[in-house]
Amino acid sequence: MSLPKKARIAAGFTVEGAAKELNISGGYLSQIENGQRQIDSKRADEIAKLYGCEKDEIFLPKHYAIREVLERSS
Secondary structure, three states: OOHHHHHHHHOOOOHHHHHHHHOOOHHHHHHHHOOOOOOOHHHHHHHHHHHOOOHHHHEOOOOOOEOOOOOOOO
16 A cells, blocks of 8 residues: 555545545546656645645655555565
């Protein structure tokens, strides 16, 4: 599970609930969480603020991709 998704769940949000607060679609937020979309610094700030954390805790600084790489099951 990605760090942005963990942070969202810890903050008590569903994908749809968080997306509504961020004024984006649930699908778009899901793509961000799964590392399929990169976001700008402003969007990373908005997400981190909503989740009650710092953006550098859940996103990499360069293009704000997710911080951890998802492991594949063998």
